[in-house]
Amino acid sequence: MELIRIRNLAVGYPGEPPVVTGIELTVRDRDYIGVIGPNGGGKTTFIRTLTGALPPLAGKIEPASGNLRLGYLPQIKSIDKTFPLSVTDVVMSGLLSGKGLFGRYGRNERERAKKLLDEIGVGRLAGRAVGELSGGELQRVLLCRALIADPQLLILDEPTTFVDNKFEKELYELLAELNRRMAIVMVSHDLGTISRYVKSIVCINRCFHYHPSNIISAEQLREYDCPIQLISHGPVPHTVLSQHQGCACCDRPKQETR
Template sequence: MNTPHSLISLKNVYAGYTPGKMVLKDVSMDIFPNDFIGIIGPNGGGKSTLLKAILGLLSPQKGTISYNFPNNNQNNIGYLPQINSFDKDFPIKIIDVVLSGMMNASVTKRFSKDDKEKAIYLLEKMGLKKLYNSSISNLSGGQMQRVFLCRAIINNPKVLILDEPNTFVDKNFENELYNHLLEFNTHMAILLVSHDIGTISSLVKTIACVNEQLHYHNSNKISEEILKTYNCPIELITHGKIPHRVLKNH
């Protein structure tokens, strides 16, 4: 059986915001079709910097990032950011937010009837069809997160990146969100940044811990000993029928 080519490849990447001061050090990672990778790590460990580097928003100071897409086109990446800083007073309709995900190639793109029907279809899947012509200012945080998820996938990306997607999602939609991600994973690779290891470990296929360096664990099974080995100082919380159990910081 042929080994699939990686979609994105990071080789010995050093990245930061000040020359000589690295947030990420010697990071190497390959993202393959249908990967579902959970990204974990402490605050300030470099998770956001890693995403910015992969998205092309931050150039590595050393090392390389290559994209094995047609024409090396980074428009094959869908991105769901944390939306806590989005200006809800910006005068834009919900359907236009979703359609803006198709403007990567050209800011002057004219949207066809099919484009608009696809946007409405995606909003319907998220339970927001009736609001498609409303202003974004009318939405709750959870509803806005759903709109931005539609925006992230409307272009059928080969890689979907989500930064703490359950931060503003209401509990009624959280399980539905994860079911959507499992569906998306049948035809795209997913990188999911989350602090909730207990939840994502049952969802993702593999886990990468980012704490200046990146340690890749080719499984979704995470234990306290593994976190010690990876120098990943976070808390591990278990969920289920037993009482919640929090392991000490390490």
């Protein structure tokens, strides 16, 4: 089943030249798309447009993201950590459909939030203020927030930046489990690890490339100027994909694509 169809989309900020243009992507049930690209390439701008937080500069996202149950874990630098909310409130804000951030929630919702926090290993933080949390704790709390509405599409923008190795591994295993019933779009710089789990890859570096597989060559990464280390997994060979054909961005000298 198609969840989202994106046609000829341009993303960016009003009054400024587009950050990424020519985006064509269809997200289907149980897809698992890894999004890679260099700093400032436009990954977060694309993700925010996908969630409806930014309006498209051109083109279309169908159906409108409002029609879809969507869970979103934002890149952590964009969170205002002084926000005077408790951990439980933040998790429950993932349920807000018309309730507003300070809306009233019932006991069931509170219990559900607590159960999720326990499952993710941060139940002891339930009563704390989010502003007091470490980066890794906040990231886990925001994952609970993204999951509480049981999304059809889970969007994660660099979910492992602050977490330790142990939780990182647990997170990828949890996502593989969740992918049995929801589509996932995940931004990460750690292609070596995620390529084990994702089913397809999107490269965003001012232009947009979709690869319908989880295998990408070191040569291609260099071409996209992606600061990503390619790690091979035991005996699994890496297929070398051919160059993207007919892409104006790729044919331009590198400095112009920045």
